[in-house]
């Protein structure tokens with residue numbers, strides 16, 4: 001890791017983006033969760049208490065929830081939520097939200113995903129339908145163009161709620177102009193360099209309209225013989241609102257099959273014959289950077305020819321959730337990672353590395369620091 005003195009991103013400054021996530025987004029999310037499911041009075045009360053607790057109270061881990069010990073976050077007990085590192089505060093919030101609705105408690109609500117209504121709704125939008133229709137047109141394009149479109153679909157799917165589409169050339173061009181770092185040529189080469197025997201790890205981010213293009217990308221790479229196998233890393237349980245789980249992946253594949261896409265059938269077969277493997281490592285829901293990953297996960301990434309990490313949260317964990325100088329080289333920030341690694345991310349939080357000085361200066365001159373969190377910019381970064 002470079003300059004480990006770079007400050008950890010925290011939530012205590014009321015003018016900061018992390019503060020607004022804790023003070024505004026989390027309460028709004030609790031309300032949405034309460035509205036989306038007919039929870040019983042006890043669950044509603046627990047959610048109300050969590051809302052009040054996150055704004056005015058202190059972190060109070062349940063005595064019997066081992067997650068807090070596994071990832072060494074029980075030490076935050078008794079502190080204001082706003083005083084925690086941002087990553088820890090968010091991670092603990094999602095754990096408490098699941099506890100409030102009884103997600104881990106044996107009984108009728110065990111394993112019921114509070115975010116599933118939102119994830120399913122995303123699959124049913126006209127935009128999602130248009131993307132699937134566009135697949136037929138895409139299949140007529142030369143293979144390099146197909147790969148480019150699928151990479152951009154996967155990249156911008158990361159801000160699915162902002163309505164990005166993969167199917168038109170204009171949108172592709174608009175996307176290109178928003179990239180603050182673009183290693184897409186190197187990435188395309190790594191994805192297609194013809195070894196044909198490799199293993200791809202894709203570390204997924206969101207379900208719904210992000211996971212669909214991720215799956216289409218995997219399908220393309222398997223179908224055209226660029227990789228023998230792909231491992232899709234998912235969350236073992238709901239996390240950060242829309243993060244993809246196994247259930248969400250099955251929903252997405254079923255959706256592609258129901259829409260009668262060839263990719264849907266191929267993905268179904270790839271899952272069935274072991275060319276597409278699902279993993280849900282407990283570390284995927286840990287409030288820790290990948291630099292601290294356990295040995296078995298490290299071995300898994302080490303065995304891959306390329307690991308592709310999707311989204312903002314994975315990026316924060318990949319480079320460390322700190323206020324690095326933006327010109328810190330991506331290769332230095334990821335030097336610890338066991339094997340070639342790439343990030344596809346729309347910018348939705350303060351952390352950033354790998355910019356050249358001119359790009360950073362132009363962004364700051366145009367919009368101060370807003371580009372870091374607005375979700376209108378993106379990056380493709382690679383370290384071989």
Ligand SMILES: O=P(O)(O)OC[C@@]1(O)O[C@H](CO)[C@@H](O)[C@@H]1O
Nearest residue numbers: 021205206311312313314348349
């Ligand atoms: O990983 P994703 O889905 O791209 O983004 C998740 C995320 O942007 O949402 C939070 C804000 O609500 C951020 O802290 C976090 O990084």
